[in-house]
Amino acid sequence: MGLALILALIVAPEDADQGISQRIFYIHVPIALTAYFCFGLGAWKALLLLWRGDERNDLESYVAIHQGTIFGALTLITGSIWARASWGVWWTWSSNQLVLFLVLFLFYCAYFMLRFSLEEGARRARSSAVYALFGVVLIPISFLAIRLADDFIHPTVFVREGPQMTGTMFATFCLSWAAVTLLAYVLYRVELAGKRLDADLRELREVLQ
Amino acid sequence: MIYFADxxxxxxxxxxxxxxxxxxxxxxxxxVLSTLVVFHFALPEGTGDDAAYGLLWVAIVFTALLGLARAWVPEQEHGVLDGLVLAPSDRSAIWLGKTLATLAFLVAAQVVALPAFVLFFAPLDATALAGVLLADIGICAVGSLMAAMAAASRSREVLLPLLVLPLAIPLIVGGVGAAISPEGGRYLLLLALYDGAFAVLSWASFEYVVTE
Amino acid sequence: MSWSQAELVAAAYGVVFVFVLVYVAIIAAKLVRLQRETAELLEVARGREAVVRSTAAPVGEVSEGV
Structure with a gap:
């Protein structure tokens, strides 16, 4: 796992035909895709919780969304740097993806607020799960809304030339995508194991004392 | 039908x-009336009607939030919700009843607020009014569920706007678009899509939020 | 302040690296805490085992005698 990460980091910036700023693409886009994936995973676990009533899914859903939010924040930061590199501004409302991530970031921060202000228990698990499900419905609808909003907020369409990816570039992109997904998966397992260990220890302490 | 009677x-x-x-x-x-008056002073001279439409939507969303924050208070104070949950009716009926009641309050407030807006700021056409109505439905449907969630938490007054505002962004886009865009129909479609998707989701998930 | 393109690229990768590093550091801190708690509980369990053994021994002899 570690080898794949190192490989991706060294191999990834190998080609820079379209200016060096193109290299941000290899880290920004995989992170964004991974964030979506984490949100989707969180919602899927939430659905399983509501459907089957298995309490383990609550923690899994929470950890997945936690990962998603971290990767979402990273997407915002790297995206902002990319905007600075290619358009000379730190923030642009004309990049739909960035705006969408800002909305999602706010939404999932509210998820944590909700979670931390409810009493621990089955009801908290279900409320969080319902909110997580709202998140995946919000993603496509917000995307549509932001696309439409572009029409009246920016009457002139911002044209960004679609980068024609060559073979090596595409391979690099896929590799870095795989690496980021792997990183997310490892972090997910580690955090989940830590949280489970924490819960087990608390229980053990209660049994012993 | 018993469900609709409930x-x-x-x-x-x-x-x-x-x-x-x-x-x-x-x-x-x-x-909502005080907000409109505040907006008069917040808008510099000559900013045009478009800015006023944008602010109208800010006023609508916050008015709805004000109503939603009160939505479950009577039930909370008298412990009615537990009784309702235990009653032998479908629990989603509780959500639908609350949504309709909140919608009635919001529409009633707008019956006064929208003529005031037209009088003070700018005219509203049929598309804009349809946008207001569709967005009302959406915000009440989502909001009454979120308010039920927030009511169970420690910090309910603070939590509700945090939960609802990110979810309301597509509604604001749709509403403002319907008011100012020449092709308002697309925005009405977006609002209808939003209403459909989130109403079904809220209807289906309300039961999980209120049961212990 | 003006930034060269290369610096911005480095910044993007750097930010990600720092995030992961901070994350790992938090996990490590948590691991240390968990390890300390486990050690504490182990102490408690050992103490209890000793108590159980010292009190259980006579009972065992009696039951053997019967």
Missing amino acids: VAALTRKDLRVELRARDTLPAMLLF
Whole structure:
């Protein structure tokens, strides 16, 4: 796992035909895709919780969304740097993806607020799960809304030339995508194991004392 | 149908409670009117109608939030919700009843607020009005579920706007678009899509939020 | 302040690296805490085992005698 990460980091910036700023693409886009994936995973676990009533899914859903939010924040930061590199501004409302991530970031921060202000228990698990499900419905609808909003907020369409990816570039992109997904998966397992260990220890302490 | 009879009974109960106590609707009315007056001073001269439409939507969303924050308070104070949850009716009927009651309050507040907006700022056409109505449905449907969630938490007054505002962004896009865009129909479509998707989701998931 | 393109690229990768590093550091801190708690509980369990053994021994002899 570690080898794949190192490989991706060294191999990834190998080609820079379209200016060096193109290299941000290899880290920004995989992170964004991974964030979506984490949100989707969180919602899927939430659905399983509501459907089957298995309490383990609550923690899994929470950890997945936690990962998603971290990767979402990273997407915002790297995206902002990319905007600075290619358009000379730190923030642009004309990049739909960035705006969408800002909305999602706010939404999932509210998820944590909700979670931390409810009493621990089955009801908290279900409320969080319902909110997580709202998140995946919000993603496509917000995307549509932001696309439409572009029409009246920016009457002139911002044209960004679609980068024609060559073979090596595409391979690099896929590799870095795989690496980021792997990183997310490892972090997910580690955090989940830590949280489970924490819960087990608390229980053990209660049994012993 | 028994289900709709339950919904109607719950909505009637909310409206009757409001008629007797009068602590939500007057507050919403006064709030939206004061907001419009504040906007007059917040908008510099010559900013044009488009800015006014944008601010109208800010006013609508916050008025709705004000109403939603009060939505479950009577039930909370008297422990009615537990009784309702235990009642032998479908629990989603509770959500639908509350949504309809909140929608009634919001529409009632707008019956006064929108003519005031036209008088003070700019005219509204049929598309804009349809946008307002569709967005009302969406925000009440989502908001009454979120308010039920927030009501169970420690920090309910603070939590509700945090939960609802990110979810309301597509509604604001749709509403403002319907008011100012020449092709308002697309925005109405977006609003209808939003209403459909989130109403079904809220309807299906309400049960999980209120049961212990 | 003006930034060269290369610096911005480095910044993007750097930010990600720092995030992961901070994350790992938090996990490590948590691991240390968990390890300390486990050690504490182990102490408690050992103490209890000793108590159980010292009190259980006579009972065992009696039951053997019967």
